[in-house]
Amino acid sequence: MFTLDYQSRLPIYEQLYKSIIKMASLGVMEPNEKLPSVRALGQQLGVNPNTVQKAYQMLERDQIIYSIPGKGSFISPDLSSVDVKKSEALEKVALAVKEAIDHGVDKHELMQYIEQLLSIESAGEET
């Protein structure tokens, strides 16, 4: 069900994260379907359960899955947010923001800049 590349420089939890996003977006896994437990998947893949948990927490942060302590983790009922492109877009934003900070842009200055960007967008224009 899940395959990993242990030689990859990409962290295990990143591989899992992407893999599950793809499965969810392709419909291989359906809404509310139960995912393997962190322990079961960890054992199956030969990694620590916490490594699986890290992926699961990222997925929950992105509302791709939801987890209930004691019950399990499940594919989110609303997968509109489960879009690979969307995730990648957010990733790009994160990178660009980091780069801006590295180049000495003030945090609050940057926030105001982005707020302005977004309000201009909402003013209503399309590509």
Place this chain on the structure above:
Amino acid sequence: MFTLDYQSRLPIYEQLYKSIIKMASLGVMEPNEKLPSVRALGQQLGVNPNTVQKAYQMLERDQIIYSIPGKGSFISPDLSSVDVKKSEALEKVALAVKEAIDHGVDKHELMQYIEQLLSIESAGEET
């Protein structure tokens, strides 16, 4: 002339990089003015000359200074690139934000995402 915070989590060469950019942009140092040699500044600051060199190389990459082997390092005659770097970084942020919106990311969701990235707090903080 140069002051460092050795307790800071910010690397020495980053502090130097920013410090010299500020001096150049504020006009404290003028175009074509000679900078201290990597050895002289290294000794003055109590760090390895290569740490100074790293800052100098970043500054040269950004066309803020220019270095001539055997002669020295000098403030660039055209300092317009000082702000250009920052602008380019912001430009990247703008592009990434636009792309995210185009992919259906909610504006408020995006703002919160970025706020979290920047881990902005109510009160200002210093490193």
Place this chain on the structure above:
DNA sequence: CAACTGTATTAATTTAAATAGTACAGTTAT
């Protein structure tokens, strides 16, 4: 050639990221 200058390469150190070990708390069924 002596005393400068920047540069390149490598090694040592320090710091952060990634993963693992262990213990805790909620759920479910018996």
Place this chain on the structure above:
DNA sequence: ATAACTGTACTATTTAAATTAATACAGTTG
């Protein structure tokens, strides 16, 4: 109630990357 599940939190260990340093090289100047 308890046994066997579940996710979670916290800490430690391991691994990788970033930072700094040591050393050697090559060009410039007087």
